Amino acid sequence: MLYAGCKNFPLVMTLPTPKPEAEPAQFSRGTSLHRQLFLVLREEISRGLFGKTGALPKEEALGERFGVSRVTVRRALADLAAQGLVESRHGRGTFVRGDRVSVARPKPTLGLIDSLRQAASDTQVQVLLVEQSEPPADVTAMLQLAPGVRAVHALRLRSVGDTPVMLSDAWVPVPLGKKVTAAALRKQALYEILLAQGVKFGRVIQEITADISDPDRARLLHTEVGVPLLKVVRVIHDPEGHPVQYITVTMTPERSRILMDFAGDAVNTLSAGYFMHEIPVESR
Known part of the structure; x- marks a missing residue:
C-alpha cells in the first residue's frame, strides 16, 4: 500500500459484534x-x-x-x-470504567514538518545506534544508491514517559548525513539536522503495512514476540525528486494508531492512499 504525502486518518475497520449463536472466534497462532x-x-x-x-x-x-x-x-x-x-x-x-482517559483526535491538519515536530515534542528519544553501513537491498534501491555504497544509519526509540511507542529506523545518504551523530540526535530530531544543512523536503512516498514482532523489537517496544505491529515506511525526496531519507517507523497497535486527513476531492487520488494486493499466482 503506497501513500504519497499522507497526513492522518484512523485505520480502524468497523465489524459487527458477533451474535451469541455465532461460531467461536478463531485466534491466530504465535500470539498468546x-x-x-x-x-x-x-x-x-x-x-x-x-x-x-x-x-x-x-x-x-x-x-x-x-x-x-x-x-x-x-x-x-x-x-x-x-x-x-x-x-x-x-x-x-x-x-x-467511566473515568477512563480518551485520546482526542488532532484538530488541525499538519504538514510533514509540523507532524515531525509534534512527534518529536510529544516523545522522549533514546538513540540506540548511529553508524555508516551498507543498507539492505530495498533501502539501497529506494535511496537510489549504487550497490555497496554506504549510508548513515540511525536507530531511535521514542517513548511517552516510561512507555515506548515508536521505533524509528532511518537511512540517509552519506553526503547529507555527515552531521547526524548520536550526540546531535539527542538534542535534535533527524529532520531538524537535515533542514539545518539546507535540505528541503518535497514528495513523500509512504507505505503502511503490518509486521510481526521479533525478539529485538518485542523487547524494545515492551510487547510479546509474534504480536502484530504497525509499520510505516517513508521515502522522503527533495523538491528535485532526489531521495534524502528512508525511514521505517514501527509501533504496537496496543498504543498507537495511524490517522489521515485529506480533502474530499482527493479521496480517489494517491494522496488519500492506494490499496495494493499481493496475491500468490497459484491463488488467482
Missing part, C-alpha cells in the same frame, strides 16, 4: 490467546460496544464466544484492568 482477547476487547471498549451500562459479558459467555478457557478470559480482563479500562465490581461482574 489472552493477549489476542485483550486486544479485541480493548477495541470494542474504545468503540463503545458495551452499551450505557458498560457491562462486559460474563467470563463464561466470553469464553464461549471466543472459544477459550475462563483462565484465558481472566488474564485478558486483568490486563484490561491494569490499563485502567475496566473494573471488577464484587458480585456484579466487570464494567468499563
Whole structure:
C-alpha cells in the first residue's frame, strides 16, 4: 500500500459484534490467546460496544464466544484492568470504567514538518545506534544508491514517559548525513539536522503495512514476540525528486494508531492512499 504525502486518518475497520449463536472466534497462532482477547476487547471498549451500562459479558459467555478457557478470559480482563479500562465490581461482574482517559483526535491538519515536530515534542528519544553501513537491498534501491555504497544509519526509540511507542529506523545518504551523530540526535530530531544543512523536503512516498514482532523489537517496544505491529515506511525526496531519507517507523497497535486527513476531492487520488494486493499466482 503506497501513500504519497499522507497526513492522518484512523485505520480502524468497523465489524459487527458477533451474535451469541455465532461460531467461536478463531485466534491466530504465535500470539498468546489472552493477549489476542485483550486486544479485541480493548477495541470494542474504545468503540463503545458495551452499551450505557458498560457491562462486559460474563467470563463464561466470553469464553464461549471466543472459544477459550475462563483462565484465558481472566488474564485478558486483568490486563484490561491494569490499563485502567475496566473494573471488577464484587458480585456484579466487570464494567468499563467511566473515568477512563480518551485520546482526542488532532484538530488541525499538519504538514510533514509540523507532524515531525509534534512527534518529536510529544516523545522522549533514546538513540540506540548511529553508524555508516551498507543498507539492505530495498533501502539501497529506494535511496537510489549504487550497490555497496554506504549510508548513515540511525536507530531511535521514542517513548511517552516510561512507555515506548515508536521505533524509528532511518537511512540517509552519506553526503547529507555527515552531521547526524548520536550526540546531535539527542538534542535534535533527524529532520531538524537535515533542514539545518539546507535540505528541503518535497514528495513523500509512504507505505503502511503490518509486521510481526521479533525478539529485538518485542523487547524494545515492551510487547510479546509474534504480536502484530504497525509499520510505516517513508521515502522522503527533495523538491528535485532526489531521495534524502528512508525511514521505517514501527509501533504496537496496543498504543498507537495511524490517522489521515485529506480533502474530499482527493479521496480517489494517491494522496488519500492506494490499496495494493499481493496475491500468490497459484491463488488467482
